[in-house]
Amino acid sequence: MIPITTFAGKKLALFGLGGSGLASASALLAGGADVIGWDDNPEIVAKATSAGIPTADLRDIDWSRIAAFVLAPGVPLTHPAPHWSVGLAQAAAVQVIGDIELFCRERRANAPDAPFVAITGTNGKSTTTALIAHLMSAAGYDAQLGGNIGTAILSLEPPRAGRVHVIECSSYQIDLAPTLDPSVGILINVTEDHLDRHGTLALYAAVKERLVAGVQERGTAIVGVDDIWCAAAADRIDRAGKRVERVSVRRPLAAGLYIEAGQIMHAYGGSASALARLGGIGSLRGVHNAQNAACAAGAALALGLSPEAIQQGLVSFPGLAHRMEQVGRLGRVLFVNDSKATNTDSTAQALACFSDMFWIAGGKPKTGGIASLAGFFPRIRKAYLVGEAAAGFARELEGHVSHVVAGTLDRAVALAARDAEASDVKEPVVLLSPACASFDQYRNFEVRGDKFRELVLALPGVTAI
Ligand code: ADP
Numbered sequence: 001m002i003p004i005t006t007f008a009g010k011k012l013a014l015f016g017l018g019g020s021g022l023a024s025a026s027a028l029l030a031g032g033a034d035v036i037g038w039d040d041n042p043e044i045v046a047k048a049t050s051a052g053i054p055t056a057d058l059r060d061i062d063w064s065r066i067a068a069f070v071l072a073p074g075v076p077l078t079h080p081a082p083h084w085s086v087g088l089a090q091a092a093a094v095q096v097i098g099d100i101e102l103f104c105r106e107r108r109a110n111a112p113d114a115p116f117v118a119i120t121g122t123n124g125k126s127t128t129t130a131l132i133a134h135l136m137s138a139a140g141y142d143a144q145l146g147g148n149i150g151t152a153i154l155s156l157e158p159p160r161a162g163r164v165h166v167i168e169c170s171s172y173q174i175d176l177a178p179t180l181d182p183s184v185g186i187l188i189n190v191t192e193d194h195l196d197r198h199g200t201l202a203l204y205a206a207v208k209e210r211l212v213a214g215v216q217e218r219g220t221a222i223v224g225v226d227d228i229w230c231a232a233a234a235d236r237i238d239r240a241g242k243r244v245e246r247v248s249v250r251r252p253l254a255a256g257l258y259i260e261a262g263q264i265m266h267a268y269g270g271s272a273s274a275l276a277r278l279g280g281i282g283s284l285r286g287v288h289n290a291q292n293a294a295c296a297a298g299a300a301l302a303l304g305l306s307p308e309a310i311q312q313g314l315v316s317f318p319g320l321a322h323r324m325e326q327v328g329r330l331g332r333v334l335f336v337n338d339s340k341a342t343n344t345d346s347t348a349q350a351l352a353c354f355s356d357m358f359w360i361a362g363g364k365p366k367t368g369g370i371a372s373l374a375g376f377f378p379r380i381r382k383a384y385l386v387g388e389a390a391a392g393f394a395r396e397l398e399g400h401v402s403h404v405v406a407g408t409l410d411r412a413v414a415l416a417a418r419d420a421e422a423s424d425v426k427e428p429v430v431l432l433s434p435a436c437a438s439f440d441q442y443r444n445f446e447v448r449g450d451k452f453r454e455l456v457l458a459l460p461g462v463t464a465i
Pocket residue numbers: 121122123124125126127128188189288289291292322323324338340341345346347349350
């Protein structure tokens with residue numbers, strides 16, 4: 001835990017007592033602050049109270065005595081409408097902050113030179129964050145991985161020299177961190193997402209930009225410049241006099257990191273050299289992962305790792321579960337779990353990685369169907385459709401791709417494995433990349449992916465990867 005000492009002796013209100021809210025309350029209490037927590041869910045309040053967190057309905061407290069209001073990132077700050085607790089804080093002119101902000105203040109006060117990498121972007125945050133933590137720990141650093149992935153930031157070890165915090169930040173968390181000042185800030189990409197929460201794409205992009213614009217003195221901003229929002233952000237940060245490393249997977253850059261012939265190239269001072277090779281690294285397949293890997297390599301370089309250490313770390317990266325995760329082999333057949341792909345954009349990334357696929361798709365459909373995937377249809381040997389989306393997807397595939405309505409994952413895996421084994425394809429791939437949410441049949445994408453892995457590993461003759 002990171003005790004937050006910067007509010008010692010002060011009174012704070014806190015709303016949202018789920019995982020990260022509880023961690024914030026405990027960290028503040030451990031640092032000597034006086035905290036009052038609340039939640040709209042009475043069961044959660046009861047749990048927090050029994051865990052020793054003082055609680056009270058924030059409608060009944062004296063806000064004139066509150067030094068700051070800590071909001072859990074899932075609670076609406078602005079869109080679609082501020083939560084009632086935010087309204088109370090604003091009416092009393094109390095600043096609204098989140099756990100990342102508490103961390104930043106603590107680090108500035110006690111360990112301003114401790115390396116702190118913050119990562120955001122519409123896609124690839126978790127992969128890039130996990131990869132940086134892996135590169136750093138493979139090189140012998142004490143890497144603390146958390147934030148929007150895994151462990152809440154304030155449940156990690158405190159910042160100090162030689163220990164690097166690698167923190168995934170959602171736009172919600174950035175919104176609640178007005179003085180976010182990482183030593184290395186990464187903005188991977190910006191595409192349409194979460195507009196319900198931020199109103200417009202321009203506002204959403206502006207929130208994300210703050211993470212890189214705020215990098216501390218002598219820090220580095222790493223920005224993927226393949227979309228217009230990030231390209232403009234990089235130019236602004238450059239003009240503000242901060243160090244920017246641009247990243248592109250589309251074109252060579254005069255200065256920055258780019259991908260060429262399966263290599264991460266690093267251009268600076270008028271020349272370019274190969275920093276690392278990505279070819280053959282199964283956990284980093286695809287152009288999207290090249291973008292993540294180039295951002296991660298840029299961060300590792302900024303933190304002082306050698307190209308050799310970066311290459312070694314990339315090769316040994318196990319990848320994240322449910323994202324193009326190689327789970328098993330049956331003879332020539334490779335089984336890949338991409339259960340995290342809950343929309344067609346993500347599934348497109350997976351379909352781009354292989355040439356002969358036995359594709360398992362479906363679940364709870366999103367609007368728009370799978371028309372946007374038509375360019376990949378020639379690579380699909382057969383599709384195995386499950387869940388509520390099955391009939392609709394079958395109609396869209398009709399006349400283009402051989403398919404079967406398998407209904408359940410059990411049946412889909414059995415049929416796809418049989419067909420892939422019997423096929424004349426040299427390297428057949430059975431890919432679960434649903435392009436759908438899981439909620440019609442599974443609690444979440446993790447449970448769905450775990451089930452896929454279990455079914456694959458139960459097939460006779462399969463070896464786990
Ligand atoms: P996030 O944490 O931002 O949701 P993840 O690293 O968990 O991202 O990846 C989730 C999915 O998003 C992946 O399965 C892949 O389909 C897609 N993805 C990952 N990285 C990128 C990227 N750089 N650009 C576009 N899509 C990506």
